[in-house]
Amino acid sequence: MADQDDGAGFLRSFGLQLKLLRERRKLSRAELGALLGYGEDQIASVELGRRIPKPEFIDKADEVLDAGGVLKAMKGEVQRARYPAFFRDAAKLEAESVELHAYDALVMNGLLQTEEYARAVFTMMRPPLDDDVIDQRVAARLARQSLFDRRPAPLASFVIDESVLRRPIGGPQVLRGQLEELLLVGQRRTVEIQVMPLSRPQNAGLAGPFTLIETKDGRRVAYVEVQNVSHVHAERHLVRGLEVKYGILRAQALTPQESMGFVERLLGEL
Numbered sequence: 001m002a003d004q005d006d007g008a009g010f011l012r013s014f015g016l017q018l019k020l021l022r023e024r025r026k027l028s029r030a031e032l033g034a035l036l037g038y039g040e041d042q043i044a045s046v047e048l049g050r051r052i053p054k055p056e057f058i059d060k061a062d063e064v065l066d067a068g069g070v071l072k073a074m075k076g077e078v079q080r081a082r083y084p085a086f087f088r089d090a091a092k093l094e095a096e097s098v099e100l101h102a103y104d105a106l107v108m109n110g111l112l113q114t115e116e117y118a119r120a121v122f123t124m125m126r127p128p129l130d131d132d133v134i135d136q137r138v139a140a141r142l143a144r145q146s147l148f149d150r151r152p153a154p155l156a157s158f159v160i161d162e163s164v165l166r167r168p169i170g171g172p173q174v175l176r177g178q179l180e181e182l183l184l185v186g187q188r189r190t191v192e193i194q195v196m197p198l199s200r201p202q203n204a205g206l207a208g209p210f211t212l213i214e215t216k217d218g219r220r221v222a223y224v225e226v227q228n229v230s231h232v233h234a235e236r237h238l239v240r241g242l243e244v245k246y247g248i249l250r251a252q253a254l255t256p257q258e259s260m261g262f263v264e265r266l267l268g269e270l
Contacts (some may be wrong), residue, residue: 008133010081012141013050014074019047021065034066050132052082052139082140085231090211090223093232094144097154099214103205103249105161105196107169108178110141111148112158112185112193117178118142120170148188157192159205159249165195165266176270179263186260194253205249212239212246 022032029047030040036057039190045051053061062071083091094100094111102109106123118141122134129137147154165182168175186193196203211223212266222233222242233239250254 008049008081008136010077011052011136014053014078015047015049016060017074017167018065021061021067021071022047025065027065032064034062036060050135051138053078055079066159082136082143084137084228086225086228089232090213090225090230091144093213093215093219093221093223094147094211096215096217097147097213098152098216100147100154100156100211101158101246102156102209103159103246104164104209104213104224105205106164106209107167108160108164108182109158111145111156112178112182113141113229114174114177114181115142116174117170124169139220148185148191153188153190155190157250159194159196159246159253161196161203161205162198163260165263172270176267177270179267182263183267186194186256186263192256193259194250194256196249196253197262200252202247205250210242210246212243220224 027035028040029043033040033043033177036043037060042051046053046057050210058071058075058078061067062069067070080088080091100111103110107188108117110118113121115138118138122129122137148156165179169178182193185191196205208224208226212220213223214220219234220236220239220243222239224231224233233242253259
């Protein structure tokens with residue numbers, strides 16, 4: 001349960017700071033909300049650490065409350081607090097990526113998940129997460145997907161094991177929505193999606209999922225995660241080994257065009 005407190009404590013501290021600044025200006029939550037363009041309930045959620053404020057909210061609140069940059073200075077940490085501690089370094093690298101390549105064998109990659117699928121994933125975690133934490137994690141996961149709308153967008157590819165596409169996480173309707181989303185994302189010119197069929201006699205990814213990232217400053221790293229234990233590898237020989245493995249995986253998988261046809265057939269079975 002410690003993972004739930006990590007980051008949540010910082011959000012509560014930010015919320016308390018916002019409350020103190022609001023009270024110093026003798027404003028009610030409703031009055032501050034009116035000045036910022038938010039509802040009273042939304043202001044309350046931020047002050048209680050239950051809602052992660054957007055960067056533009058923080059900037060405007062800093063100005064309206066005459067905070068002198070105090071709230072703005074916390075903006076970076078607020079955004080990092082959206083993620084569990086074990087993923088924060090990877091999230092920063094992901095946001096800076098010019099190339100991103102991932103092999104997934106257990107669950108749909110977070111960059112491809114629908115809101116319903118992501119919520120189902122977080123809801124089934126054990127020990128169970130608090131409802132507020134689930135809401136924060138879902139919002140953070142969806143926010144990561146703005147990566148695809150960046151200009152220029154990073155070149156991204158995903159090799160997905162067939163078992164991931166057949167596992168009905170959240171139920172058949174959630175899976176249907178997820179597969180439809182996969183077809184939409186696969187139409188992007190900067191994204192390629194390939195399916196690794198269960199019928200393949202060879203699979204270079206049996207050691208588990210991993211992600212390869214190249215950042216805009218030329219760093220090439222690998223991210224691996226299992227049971228909330230993660231590591232970012234920067235050692236060149238380790239990264240090179242996973243790059244070779246990923247190249248083999250892409251060769252063993254269906255082509256992007258074949259993969260989209262495969263997903264369409266799975267949808268027809270639901």
